[in-house]
Amino acid sequence: MGKAEKNQIINDFKNHVSYGKAATFKEYGMEFIIGERRGAYITDISGKKTLINCHSNGGVFNLGHRNPEVIDAMIKATENFDIGNHHLISSQRAALGKKLAELMPGDLNYSVFGVSGGEAVDLALKLAKGYTKRNNIVSLKGGYHGHTGLAMATGDAQYRTPFGENSSAYKQVAFGDLDAARKAITPETAAFIMETIPATLGIAIPEKKYLQELRKHCAETGTLFIIDEVQCGLGRTGKLWAFEHFDIIPDMVVLGKGLSGGIYPITATVLREPIETFFHKNPFIHVSTFGGSEIGCEVALKVLEKSAAPEFLHHVNQISEYLGQGYERLQKKHKKYIAGFRQLGLMSGIVFHEEKHGPLFTKAAYDCGMFALYANNDKRVCQLLPPLIITKEQVDEIIDKIDKAIGKLKFYSAAYRVKESMSNIFRK
Numbered sequence: 088m089g090k091a092e093k094n095q096i097i098n099d100f101k102n103h104v105s106y107g108k109a110a111t112f113k114e115y116g117m118e119f120i121i122g123e124r125r126g127a128y129i130t131d132i133s134g135k136k137t138l139i140n141c142h143s144n145g146g147v148f149n150l151g152h153r154n155p156e157v158i159d160a161m162i163k164a165t166e167n168f169d170i171g172n173h174h175l176i177s178s179q180r181a182a183l184g185k186k187l188a189e190l191m192p193g194d195l196n197y198s199v200f201g202v203s204g205g206e207a208v209d210l211a212l213k214l215a216k217g218y219t220k221r222n223n224i225v226s227l228k229g230g231y232h233g234h235t236g237l238a239m240a241t242g243d244a245q246y247r248t249p250f251g252e253n254s255s256a257y258k259q260v261a262f263g264d265l266d267a268a269r270k271a272i273t274p275e276t277a278a279f280i281m282e283t284i285p286a287t288l289g290i291a292i293p294e295k296k297y298l299q300e301l302r303k304h305c306a307e308t309g310t311l312f313i314i315d316e317v318q319c320g321l322g323r324t325g326k327l328w329a330f331e332h333f334d335i336i337p338d339m340v341v342l343g344k345g346l347s348g349g350i351y352p353i354t355a356t357v358l359r360e361p362i363e364t365f366f367h368k369n370p371f372i373h374v375s376t377f378g379g380s381e382i383g384c385e386v387a388l389k390v391l392e393k394s395a396a397p398e399f400l401h402h403v404n405q406i407s408e409y410l411g412q413g414y415e416r417l418q419k420k421h422k423k424y425i426a427g428f429r430q431l432g433l434m435s436g437i438v439f440h441e442e443k444h445g446p447l448f449t450k451a452a453y454d455c456g457m458f459a460l461y462a463n464n465d466k467r468v469c470q471l472l473p474p475l476i477i478t479k480e481q482v483d484e485i486i487d488k489i490d491k492a493i494g495k496l497k498f499y500s501a502a503y504r505v506k507e508s509m510s511n512i513f514r515k
């Protein structure tokens with residue numbers, strides 16, 4: 088595609104979709120429009136720039152871009168099925184619900200399907216309130232569960248204050264502070280929600296004891312423990328579910344992103360059996376027209392078949408170990424910039440000494456041919472979530488690009504002047 092055609096797309100986007108996004112990417116010199124996409128790579132529509140995708144849209148592309156088996160499953164599904172009707176019994180939803188129950192521990196036996204992660208979190212919180220007949224919700228500072236109603240209410244002020252006041256029923260506590268959590272979670276709390284590994288907080292990996300004590304305290308106070316595995320589930324950490332590393336069983340588990348195979352949006356809120364009884368009196372009290380679309384169910388079944396396979400998880404673990412070795416070499420070489428790496432499987436992030444280096448690294452990595460996004464709630468960290476299907480050669484490529492990008496940080500740091508807005512970062 089020629090320059091004029093590409094500029095036309097950018098202008099149409101700027102004039103009819105988002106002026107602000109178009110302006111931001113222009114300012115950063117990151118006017119990338121995804122054209123061809125395959126496996127771990129995305130190529131600009133001009134064909135002139137290719138990036139190795141180390142963000143994977145937060146796990147949407149766990150199985151790579153345009154995974155052929157997932158596409159086949161979707162095409163096959165379209166030969167016989169469509170969205171279906173959410174009022175009726177559905178064989179596809181039944182099959183997906185049964186598969187999830189088989190793959191989840193304990194009595195996490197029921198699933199409610201949705202379209203977005205925010206919707207699935209909203210349902211979990213709504214149900215917690217209905218089931219416990221309590222109103223209060225506790226979440227983590229820096230945690231992120233979506234931009235919809237109840238999910239947004241659990242998030243940081245920066246995402247919600249522009250839209251009005253938050254209900255006083257929502258409280259946040261600091262990650263890792265068990266005493267604060269114990270104080271905030273009381274017999275009046277409906278639910279405590281956290282990601283097993285908070286991604287937007289910079290891939291913050293909790294201590295095993297922290298999660299286990301939280302689980303225990305929730306049980307003691309009758310508070311439902313909701314685990315958000317929208318990013319960290321489906322093999323990302325080397326186990327099918329990240330919470331398995333911590334030997335806990337939550338009351339509800341929220342799944343999204345990767346369940347779609349990057350092809351058809353579908354999410355799930357998985358519930359323990361007693362919680363599902365809330366719906367017995369009124370099974371139609373929660374509906375989602377597109378949630379659990381029958382085509383989406385077929386796609387998700389294929390995703391689960393692939394992600395739960397022992398050889399797939401073995402690959403994730405082996406490749407993670409290899410990636411970790413590369414991280415160790417980088418840390419030794421770039422001590423001046425890198426404070427450390429955080430990693431559980433292929434859920435990983437670089438921690439820089441300085442806050443400005445997370446965003447600057449995103450730009451430097453882009454210039455070196457890698458897409459990696461800094462963590463918005465801890466900007467010292469740049470998240471690294473490559474597709475789970477990456478090869479050893481691609482890990483070598485990632486390590487090489489990180490190395491080169493850190494080399495560029497020196498230049499960007501010199502050019503950097505702190506201003507209020509991120510959009511001023513690259514102005515001299």
Ligand SMILES: Cc1ncc(COP(=O)(O)O)c(C=O)c1O
Binds near residue numbers: 202208234282318
């Ligand atoms: C951990 C987590 N939970 C929930 C969500 C919300 O998902 P969605 O954007 O599909 O509504 C996200 C989105 O990034 C997320 O990262």
